[in-house]
Amino acid sequence: MFPGANADVDDAAYVVVGAPLDVSTSFQPGARFGPDRVRRFARGFEDYDHHTDQSFVSLDVADAGDVHAWDAAEEYLDFLEAELRDVVRDDAVPLLVGGEHTVTAAGVAAVDPDVLVVLDAHLDLREELDGNPWSHATVTRHALETVDEAVVLGARAGSDAEWERANEADVTVVPPEDVSEWTPDFDGDAYLSVDIDAADPGFAPGTGTPEPFGLTPREMRRVVRDVAPRAAGFDVVEVNDGDDGQAPVLAAKLLRAFVFAHASSR
Amino acid sequence: MFPGANADVDDAAYVVVGAPLDVSTSFQPGARFGPDRVRRFARGFEDYDHHTDQSFVSLDVADAGDVHAWDAAEEYLDFLEAELRDVVRDDAVPLLVGGEHTVTAAGVAAVDPDVLVVLDAHLDLREELDGNPWSHATVTRHALETVDEAVVLGARAGSDAEWERANEADVTVVPPEDVSEWTPDFDGDAYLSVDIDAADPGFAPGTGTPEPFGLTPREMRRVVRDVAPRAAGFDVVEVNDGDDGQAPVLAAKLLRAFVFAHASSR
Amino acid sequence: MFPGANADVDDAAYVVVGAPLDVSTSFQPGARFGPDRVRRFARGFEDYDHHTDQSFVSLDVADAGDVHAWDAAEEYLDFLEAELRDVVRDDAVPLLVGGEHTVTAAGVAAVDPDVLVVLDAHLDLREELDGNPWSHATVTRHALETVDEAVVLGARAGSDAEWERANEADVTVVPPEDVSEWTPDFDGDAYLSVDIDAADPGFAPGTGTPEPFGLTPREMRRVVRDVAPRAAGFDVVEVNDGDDGQAPVLAAKLLRAFVFAHASSR
Amino acid sequence: MFPGANADVDDAAYVVVGAPLDVSTSFQPGARFGPDRVRRFARGFEDYDHHTDQSFVSLDVADAGDVHAWDAAEEYLDFLEAELRDVVRDDAVPLLVGGEHTVTAAGVAAVDPDVLVVLDAHLDLREELDGNPWSHATVTRHALETVDEAVVLGARAGSDAEWERANEADVTVVPPEDVSEWTPDFDGDAYLSVDIDAADPGFAPGTGTPEPFGLTPREMRRVVRDVAPRAAGFDVVEVNDGDDGQAPVLAAKLLRAFVFAHASSR
Amino acid sequence: MFPGANADVDDAAYVVVGAPLDVSTSFQPGARFGPDRVRRFARGFEDYDHHTDQSFVSLDVADAGDVHAWDAAEEYLDFLEAELRDVVRDDAVPLLVGGEHTVTAAGVAAVDPDVLVVLDAHLDLREELDGNPWSHATVTRHALETVDEAVVLGARAGSDAEWERANEADVTVVPPEDVSEWTPDFDGDAYLSVDIDAADPGFAPGTGTPEPFGLTPREMRRVVRDVAPRAAGFDVVEVNDGDDGQAPVLAAKLLRAFVFAHASSR
Amino acid sequence: MFPGANADVDDAAYVVVGAPLDVSTSFQPGARFGPDRVRRFARGFEDYDHHTDQSFVSLDVADAGDVHAWDAAEEYLDFLEAELRDVVRDDAVPLLVGGEHTVTAAGVAAVDPDVLVVLDAHLDLREELDGNPWSHATVTRHALETVDEAVVLGARAGSDAEWERANEADVTVVPPEDVSEWTPDFDGDAYLSVDIDAADPGFAPGTGTPEPFGLTPREMRRVVRDVAPRAAGFDVVEVNDGDDGQAPVLAAKLLRAFVFAHASSR
Numbered sequence A, B, C, D, E, F: 001m002f003p004g005a006n007a008d009v010d011d012a013a014y015v016v017v018g019a020p021l022d023v024s025t026s027f028q029p030g031a032r033f034g035p036d037r038v039r040r041f042a043r044g045f046e047d048y049d050h051h052t053d054q055s056f057v058s059l060d061v062a063d064a065g066d067v068h069a070w071d072a073a074e075e076y077l078d079f080l081e082a083e084l085r086d087v088v089r090d091d092a093v094p095l096l097v098g099g100e101h102t103v104t105a106a107g108v109a110a111v112d113p114d115v116l117v118v119l120d121a122h123l124d125l126r127e128e129l130d131g132n133p134w135s136h137a138t139v140t141r142h143a144l145e146t147v148d149e150a151v152v153l154g155a156r157a158g159s160d161a162e163w164e165r166a167n168e169a170d171v172t173v174v175p176p177e178d179v180s181e182w183t184p185d186f187d188g189d190a191y192l193s194v195d196i197d198a199a200d201p202g203f204a205p206g207t208g209t210p211e212p213f214g215l216t217p218r219e220m221r222r223v224v225r226d227v228a229p230r231a232a233g234f235d236v237v238e239v240n241d242g243d244d245g246q247a248p249v250l251a252a253k254l255l256r257a258f259v260f261a262h263a264s265s266r
């Protein structure tokens, strides 16, 4: 259980859902261990948040455990989406913990927001990768079937075709150097997705496709805090078991930052 | 390159082929790193083999590199099989290095032997796993579409249905305790497949589904030496990057033991 | 949750209880991660056991989770004992997963057996260690306050005073070399405790005080199978997070071997 | 021996003392390996310091080895304090290397300074943790029994009650974002304690309770250099063996920065 | 093969050469694994570079494999230099991947540039180390036998004698704090050498002598991009296998940044 | 300090000497960390030995620390030999802890025994390796300049030329399968050298050139116990820092087994 997520799923305002999908990871596998790692490294945290003067246990967060993954990604995403729709139907905010980034497609579909805000080193705008239309590298494109706009913060890698796609009106790319200047300027409500590889590998080595020259943890936290009040869904993805805790401890902290900022804005 | 595999692929008597498939691994991923790990840990070996009084470099072994894997296992196996058929057509013996056990299906199809001899902790006789008919846990069943008989040495795990299937006439199961007594008694030629998890996890922790109470390295070597003279194809699979070298060093040594025994019997 | 431990605690025949105590570990810490590791490495196992022709999920095993540990060992043991007494009162067999060996004191007190059978590299017969009467190195002595006899299998280390204590009538020590000859010859019912360091460090490096020249996994399994039919409680302890899975995968398998053997003898 | 600490303890100006206490670590253990790790990772350093134009070996630093720890923290702290008093009595500056943060209580008691300056992610102002009044999370409070004022630099975590305690006149908290602005403005002499978790986990993952959004190494060095001239004692704590050298190499360098700055101000 | 380095060595504009020398590493060994690690961690990268709008595979980069190293450093450097001279003679730019920093001596000798620009935590201006005139700590001095000027960016460690040597007219040292201000102001052409330990250990822990308080990855990339247009040779050295990918992923990315910047300036 | 080696070097009956030479390791480096690792993993042992009824601390063992190594192997061996001669002159038995196997040359030269008994996977009878006459792979040959006979127990690897050399009268090779049958049958006194790679890699993965199909720990201990009474010098070598403690804990235990057996035979 995510530490402090003591609420019952039925009464919760926020529901942690683990989604250990790990089939399309193209370089280093292990995203399947993400939910475990994130929960484990959250054990060292204080319940109390000084920044918002709130106690995590008092915020009605539940942990629904993991939605067991298998290797048929598309089927799994349908199943996961249904689980997340239940969370949304109960007026709770889903807090999805990946697993590979593909799971965001289920999160976005369940929440049906106007905008996707995503922290990511990669554009994830491919149509397919190695013939797989459900690769983690396609997730922003899938989300664009639902949302009106995608804002990709910290992106520094993509194919030629992806950068072209990013030039269209429904995508905004903010390079890592400019993320500290960005403020939420979109209309409507949002879904916030944190691909941990948005961070520089020094701060999050345990991820499938580390990409140097990334964000600092504080830049990521600032985005999370600013977007949270307008977000109806959240995920943090692509944490694996390949480091000494840097990636999961950052992921866990960003999840908490989301909850604290969201709750204090209500 | 596998150390000592200096021959040209076209002139070779043995061809190392890496097959880093890693999609259906159900517990611990990393089989994609198997070919690299096996080649790397072979660097510490002497070229000369005292047991057979042969030099490895003199045995016309080539290394064809890896057949790049993607996540559509069935397509990949077709492609891999074609590559291996080329090897067989050139009268060379393929030495496949996985990757997950599923790749054996391609090896067996390319070699078309009478018998499959497999060292494995698991029966791998499932029809599917989590809906996937090309899971590593189905590979012996797939091989039975080609071979007349499968001999599974060291098996100690399987589902109820797999054990039932194993009772049929075309399957022989030798439990770990009896492997040291077993001698090749089959008719025709063989394909020898070594799932490294046949070994006790103390000797091969770096594998996808370690299973205690397994074989000793010498028991495995004895089987390899005895089967090699009658084998037309070989693989060693399920080595990952999750240990301190125990699994890949054993795998590399067994591959060499196969070549030395096969060559000295010609 | 321990894989397959799907029963409700209230209706269970066996109850897994994690006891992540980790305060007196004198050399390498990390026993606190034992319950997590043991549960995680059990994920790779088949549900079905061919040896006894039983399905694990059908044996009414529940997982009660962990009894959160703090650093006042004596208090903690009282609390843990009360939890385990509840299990015993419900006619279930407790399956304790440590944590340091000290937790066996709670297990023995709750079960109140006639005999303690313990697999351990160490005698654990100290009166105190560094002034601590509740050190892991004292646990057999504590158990002797409850049981009539202690049988220590695989012991190869102890202080001079411990070996003297071991000469008394209520203690039987079987050195590693003789364990394969030993058969249960005690009167009454037993509590079986497996300190994973009974195994040779090659088979279980992830433990607090590894001691070479130990048992093989099969020797340990044989003892577990033979003692289980007469045991009313079980634990496996001293697994930490310092290896590549060897210790937890063996521990998980021995726990299952206990359940399978116990259930099939009923 | 800390590299370059070649002086005799009796003639030394500075004395390194290892204090491998590791009993109350609440999340990840291993602080017991801190002294070893810090000494080991200092082996790669040049003796000469360009910043102050001094040679480390010429500064009369001795290494008194470790004060062997056991699990009765309070007793141990008394014993350690006595050892450190001997250092102080000989007009040497103690350089304590933890071990968990609790050991600072002994350092402060032995040095008896006016002010405690502490770099830490945590307030460590608890009265007890899980009933333990000598937990690492209580050390600043214990120090306040001796000092007139505590300045906690980089703090970003604490319970509600700790933050309230921090509001009292004898505590100053400087959040991570403001540390680069802070300059020593206290009266009297100081004891400087460096909890390595003050750093962002990217720079010091090997610590018991990593807390994202922390300080950079240069911010920490600046504080050490500015406080050293007014400090009569120093420690660096909470380094464990759970990373690839980042935490111990930073700790070792900060210890040296302290000595260089202190010596050049004399 | 370095991913995307698909050109033939004979037709290439750039040639990757691995130089796994690892004999004089004074603290942590493993530089021999640098070429493998750098190639492996480059597998996660996109072929396309948005910054320069170029595709890596289109830039005629070849990978010549490794020049097998042995422990007679001076002999090895002669041999390596000859290999690199062949590359230069073919009008290609060598991209050397160490191995220890000593290999730069061969690179500089083969390229014969006017200036050496080196990113390094260390001055590497020793005459010998432990009696070895071919230690990695002497490489800048060796290069000065060829070049007119050496610019050492990010240096923060050296012996007293090295700093004195650095005061001479042919050496410019830019401390880490000033690297972001530096721009190439030298005459003639350059050889650019990247000792990965120039980075702060948080960003590159896997190196032989990590030295805190170093450069950020972006600072290093800026230097690479600015120097590349005037450089005729490049290397990245001192990456070992002792981290979770931070050092090799940064090294691989800097190598690519060099190629992209160099190619787009032609 | 090796735990329990409390005697003064001048009065000692046995003197531990660390020799962290690590220059010729051909595959995996790290032998330089051997002395540290062996001492550290001995910390978990009881002082008392039940087998011989002796206390280690009572046996007058001293620890002289390490003889700092540099990369000129031949010079270093001379220096080391002189140190060891001092030990021998004081009528103490040297207990050398490597470092690479080359250090045995110094040990043998200092002790000047009639026979070398060596546990090793490798013959180490080369004249040179890659041009280096002081490679670890030459050490038995160097020893044969001093001793009349070398007995190599557990050898399973060597070049063709080495096996030929092994056929001469002054060398006896006992293959791993026959080691359990071997008993000391030589004349005169001995020097006993334990290359940890004699063990199967499952029991000692942390070594430079692991070689499967090796000895069990008990087989090695039996040899140590039987040879010790006739030995005047001992070493254990080739332990590195690349495993989870298996190699160093076995090495430390074999060193102690030597001392216990030697002392009880006096």
Ligand SMILES: [Mn+2]
Pocket (backbone or CB within 6 Å): A101, A120, A122, A124, A136, A195
């Ligand atoms: Mn992504």
Ligand SMILES: [Mn+2]
Pocket (backbone or CB within 6 Å): A120, A121, A122, A195, A197, A198, A209, A238
């Ligand atoms: Mn990404």
Ligand SMILES: [Mn+2]
Pocket (backbone or CB within 6 Å): B101, B120, B122, B124, B136, B195
């Ligand atoms: Mn298999």
Ligand SMILES: [Mn+2]
Pocket (backbone or CB within 6 Å): B120, B121, B122, B195, B197, B198, B209, B238
């Ligand atoms: Mn298997």
Ligand SMILES: [Mn+2]
Pocket (backbone or CB within 6 Å): C101, C120, C122, C124, C136, C195, C238
């Ligand atoms: Mn025990």
Ligand SMILES: [Mn+2]
Pocket (backbone or CB within 6 Å): C120, C121, C122, C195, C197, C198, C209, C238
């Ligand atoms: Mn024990």
Ligand SMILES: [Mn+2]
Pocket (backbone or CB within 6 Å): D101, D120, D122, D124, D136, D195
């Ligand atoms: Mn603290």
Ligand SMILES: [Mn+2]
Pocket (backbone or CB within 6 Å): D120, D121, D122, D195, D197, D198, D209, D238
């Ligand atoms: Mn702290």
Ligand SMILES: [Mn+2]
Pocket (backbone or CB within 6 Å): E101, E120, E122, E124, E136, E195, E238
């Ligand atoms: Mn350098």
Ligand SMILES: [Mn+2]
Pocket (backbone or CB within 6 Å): E120, E121, E122, E195, E197, E198, E209, E238
């Ligand atoms: Mn450097």
Ligand SMILES: [Mn+2]
Pocket (backbone or CB within 6 Å): F101, F120, F122, F124, F136, F195
């Ligand atoms: Mn050797």
Ligand SMILES: [Mn+2]
Pocket (backbone or CB within 6 Å): F120, F121, F122, F195, F197, F198, F209, F238
């Ligand atoms: Mn050897």
